[in-house]
Every structure is written in structure tokens, then in C-alpha cells.
Amino acid sequence: MSWTHDVVVVGAGAAGLTAAGGLAQLGLRVALIEARAMGGECLNTGCVPSKALLAIAARAQAVRDIGRFGIRAQEPQVDFSGVMAQVRGVIAEIAPHDAQERFEGWGAEVIRAHARFTAPRTLLVAGRTIRAPRIVLAVGSRPAVPSIPGLDIVPFLTNETLFSIDALPDRLVVLGAGSVGMEMAQAFHRLGAEVAVIDRGPPLSRDEPEAAALVSERLKAEGIAFHRAAIRGVSSVGGGVAVDLDDGDTVGGSHLLVALGRSANLHGLGLEEAGVDTDGGGIVVDDRLQTSAPGVYAIGDCRDGPRLTHAAGYEGARIVAAIGFGLRARVDYRALPRVAYTSPELAQVGMTEAEARERGGRVTAMREPFADNDRAVAEGASVGFLKVVRRNGRIVGACLVGERVGDLTMPWVLSIGGAKPTPWTLSGMILPYPTRSEITKAAAFAMYAPRLFSRPARIWAGVLAALRRRLG
Secondary structure, three states: OOOOOOEEEEOOOHHHHHHHHHHHHOOOOEEEEOOOOOOHHHHHHOHHHHHHHHHHHHHHHHHHHHHHHOOOOOOOOOOHHHHHHHHHHHHHHHHHHHOHHHHHHOOOEEEOOOEEEEEOOEEEEOOEEEEOOEEEEOOOEEEOOOOOOOHHHOOOEOHHHHOOOOOOOOEEEEEOOOHHHHHHHHHHHHOOOEEEEEEOOOOOOOOOHHHHHHHHHHHHHHOOEEEEOOEEEEEEEOOEEEEEEOOOOEEEEOEEEEOOOEEEOOOOOOHHHHOOOEEOOEEOOOOOOEOOOOOEEEOHHHEOOOOOHHHHHHHHHHHHHHHHHOOOOOOOOOOOEEEEOOOOEEEEEEOOHHHHHHHOOOEEEEEEEHHHOHHHHHOOOOOOEEEEEEEOOEEEEEEEEEOOHHHHOHHHHHHHHOOOOOHHHHHOOOOOOOOOOHHHHHHHHHHHHHHHOOHHHHHHHHHHHHHHHHHO
16 A cells, blocks of 8 residues: 555644644654644634633633722723633734644645545545555544533534624523533623523532532622523523523523533544444543554544543644654553633642542542642632642642642642653643643753754654555
């Protein structure tokens, strides 16, 4: 079989861009295929716009709260169209990092079209047949839309459409009390909307209960309504929506936001033609991110596993190690962090106490409150705590809740991952995206980048690629 490329990467989100960029800089013939906007969900409709909106909303809330510090202020006047213009400006400012021209400058061929398997390791792209001994699927995910009676006939928002509106909702009803639902509920309420959150389970149910309760109590104190019930159905009422609950209550709003998780983007890929197995969580992979089809990998949100931007980037780097250098690189999520960027923030690294106890053994937990931290007290931000979980004497989890605690996860990522803080280990940490602590990882990686993409490294990657072209 003749190969057109050494590697084909399908999808230009966080996972695909990391993989394609690294492999192209090693001199491999890389095709990067993306039918939609470069940068994927995170840049265009996810992490970047949501955190920009949260930052603006925090400034509005700071005006309300400033009276605590002896400064007089009036209720902020929000120009929502100006807010959204700022959000889109942030996207535009970051977009060059993910631009087509950047990856073409590294030697990748970027093809803006859909891809579909027609045979093992063979893709049809814009009428052209592309073959490579290694194919990396990084096609991401989309908002999960559940089968709720009436939802198919009422207008609703998801993260893919939320940032295109230009008028502030009068009353926003949010379905889902996970991190996305909680973040957007707080942001829109702080900007002036009435907000109600509906979920059959407790808010932030994956996290330490006492930390999640602290966050939800803050949102309630700010005026957000919570309804813990199952949804019986939705309907259109007077230009808005009404959500009927199984407790007999009805929640009305002008806008409805569905934030009930993600589903892998698998439609139209022709995975059966390539022999790629899937299940309810997405593409099935092993601990080296290999699918059931020889030579085909799946990374990021499309595979069955954690759906986080920093997990996707980490997996893209694993692919560079595996394909570029021939290393048998396994993924290790012992120290995977996640952050709900509410105010206060809630950050979790590794296991919760409940998860540790499910594993058995001797489990202990230590709790340190921010009320005993002088800097937090001086800034009037002493709500929250750090909780560290040990199992059989080893640190296996850390939970932080408080202002900007996502930036405090780095030492716990190192401790739980069992790594010594050398520049090399710092460069390979999985740090929550987006946080300021990533600057440490970036600086550490910059120390090694000249060696990593040096002429000897490129020669070795080229030798491996030549062997694959010959042997398949």
C-alpha cells in the first residue's frame, strides 16, 4: 500500500493540534483535517469564551461587593452587547495560536473538510483518498441533548450557541448542575439575569460534598434558584419556555440552556470501515490510546474517558511520544485535575475521600481552612479550605475550594503523580486549563523544546516513519 502521509490527524481541537504540531515539528508528513473552526470547542464555544464571560461577570459582582470595604458604589450598568463583543475579542486574540497558518508553517498539510474512513487507515477527504500508517482521531464531542418530552420543539441554547446571543436573557433556566451549568448560571446572574438551575442530583456531584455545598450556597446567596428534581417535560409558553418537574413544580424562563454533558462526535466517520470499536462513552481505547484498529489512535473528547481540555492536550503529547519517538507511552490520570470556575472555585486533583475509601485500606483526610490564611483574610476572601486525602500513607487526592484555587493545584499534581519537581516533570504535568499556573509548565517545556525538536530527534522520527511506510 502506498502512503500519502506519515500521520493523519482528524480534528483541530486541543488534542489534535498538540499531536499534529509536535509531529510536524519532528519533520513527519502530517495531514491535519478539520471541517469546522480551528481550535475546536475549547477556543470557540467552550473554555475560552466561558472564562472570559466569567471574568467580566466577576467584575460586575466586585462593584456590588465593594461596599464591604468602605467604598461606595452603585449597581453596575451592564451593556450585554459590549460584554459579548469583549468575549469574542478574547477568542480572536487567542485564535492565532491555533491558526491554520501556524501549523502549515511547521510543515503540516491542513485540509479544511470532513473525513470518512473507506478502508483501514484510508480516509476520503474532499474527494481525495488519503492513507497513512498512523491515523489519530481527535474529533471531539458535542453537547448531549437528552430525550426530554417537548425539548425537540422548543428553542434552547447549548454552549455551541450560548455565546452568539447579543441580548441578556430576562430569566435563564439551566438544565444541569455540573461545572458548565454552575459557571454559566453564576455568570449570567451576575450580569443581571434571573437564573434557575435544575438537576435531579446535587450540584457538582462528582466533587467533595462539603466543597460542592459551599459553592452552591454562595450561588444561592447571590440569588440563583435551585430545583432538585427530575424533568417531566418542556413546552413553549408566551415566547418563553416552561419546564415541568416531577415534584409538581413548573419553572419558567425566557431562555433555556441545556448543560447535561457531552457526546462523542462519531457520526459520518465510517468507523466500521476501519474496524474501530465504540461504546456508549465514545471510541474504545487502551491505556496507550490505541483503538481496536491497528495504527489508529483516538484522543480527546471522542474517546471514552475524561473530557477536559488539559486531558486532551496531555493525550496529544502522548501521541507525539508514541508516534514521533516510538515510546510505549501510557496515559496516567492519577493526578488529573479538574476545576469548576465558579466563585468560589472548586478544584479537585486525584481522588475524593469517598473514592479513596471505596478502594479500601487506611484512609485519612486533613483539612486546612482559608480562614487561617492571613493573605486570604486580608483580601476578604477567607471562605473555603484545602482538603488532602491519604490512602495507606500516600497522598491520593486534594480538594481546594476558594477564590482562584485552580492556580494552587500544581504541588498536588506533583505529589499525587509521584514526580520530583525537575524541569522535565514540570513540563509534563497535567495542569487545569485555563489557569495562570500553566506558565510554569510552558517555561519548563521551553527549556527542552530545542532538544526535543533537534536535528537528531528529527532524524530518529524520520527513521521510524520510514519503517512504518515500509512495514505498515
